[in-house]
Amino acid sequence: xxxxxxxxxxxxxxxxxxxxxxxxxxxxxxxxxxxxxxxxxxxxxxxxxxxxxxxxxxxxxxxxxxxxxxxxxxxxxxxxxxxxxxxxxxxxxxxxxxxxxxxxxxxxxxxxxxxxxxxxxxxxxxxxxxxxxxxxxxxxxxxxxxxxxxxxxxxxxxxxxxxxxxxxxxxxxxxxxxxxxxxxxxxxxxxxxxxxxxxxxxxxxxxxxxxxxxxxxxxxxxxxxxxxxxxxxxxxxxxxxxxxxxxxxxxxxxxxxxxxxxxxxxxxxxxxxxxxxxxxxxxxxxxxxxxxxxxxxxxxxxxxxxxxxxxxxxxxxxxxxxxxxxxxxxxxxxxxxxxxxxxxxxxxxxxxxxx
Numbered sequence: 001x002x003x004x005x006x007x008x009x010x011x012x013x014x015x016x017x018x019x020x021x022x023x024x025x026x027x028x029x030x031x032x033x034x035x036x037x038x039x040x041x042x043x044x045x046x047x048x049x050x051x052x053x054x055x056x057x058x059x060x061x062x063x064x065x066x067x068x069x070x071x072x073x074x075x076x077x078x079x080x081x082x083x084x085x086x087x088x089x090x091x092x093x094x095x096x097x098x099x100x101x102x103x104x105x106x107x108x109x110x111x112x113x114x115x116x117x118x119x120x121x122x123x124x125x126x127x128x129x130x131x132x133x134x135x136x137x138x139x140x141x142x143x144x145x146x147x148x149x150x151x152x153x154x155x156x157x158x159x160x161x162x163x164x165x166x167x168x169x170x171x172x173x174x175x176x177x178x179x180x181x182x183x184x185x186x187x188x189x190x191x192x193x194x195x196x197x198x199x200x201x202x203x204x205x206x207x208x209x210x211x212x213x214x215x216x217x218x219x220x221x222x223x224x225x226x227x228x229x230x231x232x233x234x235x236x237x238x239x240x241x242x243x244x245x246x247x248x249x250x251x252x253x254x255x256x257x258x259x260x261x262x263x264x265x266x267x268x269x270x271x272x273x274x275x276x277x278x279x280x281x282x283x284x285x286x287x288x289x290x291x292x293x294x295x296x297x298x299x300x301x302x303x304x305x306x307x308x309x310x311x312x313x314x315x316x317x318x319x320x321x322x323x324x325x326x327x328x329x330x331x332x333x334x335x336x337x338x339x340x341x342x343x344x345x346x347x348x349x350x351x352x353x354x355x
Contacts, residue, residue: 061335062335064283065296065335068283071277071281072296073299073300074273075300076299076301077273077307079307080304080307080311080312082265082269085261085268086269089252091141091142092134093252095134095138097266098270098273099130099237099240102237102270102278103237103239103241104238105275106237107234109234110230112231115227118226122239124219125219126237127212129216129236130237130240132209132243133213135244135247139201140206153209153297154183156294157180157294158184161177161180161291164290164291175333175334176291179329179337180334182326183327186325186327186329187301187323188323190302190324213294214290214294221290229286233279237278292334295334298330302324
């Protein structure tokens with residue numbers, strides 16, 4: 001355990017050193033497409049680069065953003081599936097059934113065993129991204145109004161910017177910073193009801209869950225996976241599900257006899273909501289900056305609102321619609337900032353030499 005903690009501290013301490021080594025323009029294998037750096041801002045093109053290559057890189061980044069955005073959009077359908085199709089008052093059981101079978105399927109399909117040196121990091125990522133996050137998410141959902149929990153979760157991009165600034169001494173693009181702030185305001189206008197109850201345990205759970213997801217996203221980018229994507233996703237889902245197993249057994253009532261609708265609901269959560277969504281999510285984390293990836297998480301609550309409006313006839317006020325548009329604009333602005341080259345400012349003004 002001591003060596004594992006030391007490994008984490010060393011990884012975070014030398015993040016800046018690693019970033020400097022990789023600070024020059026990187027290119028994908030067998031191509032000349034630059035990758036984005038940790039802050040979501042592309043490094044300036046070398047002198048011999050051509051415009052066509054830059055445009056191809058931008059298009060590829062947008063395609064990666066769109067495919068990654070499918071994951072939080074799918075997660076946004078969890079609320080309507082849970083409330084309309086599943087047995088009530090069994091949140092940890094739903095999280096367990098969502099993750100454990102999907103992890104087993106991916107592991108059986110990939111048939112890859114992680115190397116011994118990777119198990120410690122894999123367990124930490126499984127706890128942060130799956131086990132602890134899912135448990136804290138449901139605690140917050142039960143003790144806080146949904147809008148307040150979503151507003152707290154919307155702080156994840158700012159948390160990742162803070163991690164990058166503290167650990168790597170790298171300042172985020174102003175566009176990404178302001179867009180993230182407006183994303184929080186838009187989420188508040190969309191979901192936060194007047195007089196919402198601020199339960200202390202629920203707030204602590206919501207903040208802890210946001211921190212877990214932010215740290216998990218950052219570390220998943222820093223710790224390069226030594227196994228293929230499907231196996232990497234499968235082992236995280238499996239280990240995260242095993243962490244949820246005792247929680248579900250202790251706190252949730254046993255499942256009743258399930259009907260066809262409930263079975264289909266659990267199957268959707270596992271196959272679509274976990275297996276497909278998490279493969280897309282971890283693929284996006286590997287290709288996008290953590291700030292850009294985490295900002296896409298704002299699409300989850302607005303998808304839930306849109307589905308409630310379309311399928312359940314829930315009302316949207318003009319203020320809610322304004323918040324909806326603000327959140328979408330925030331997500332697009334953060335993704336756009338990933339394509340902008342960083343500005344280099346001279347710390348001191350230069351003096352002209354006398355004639």
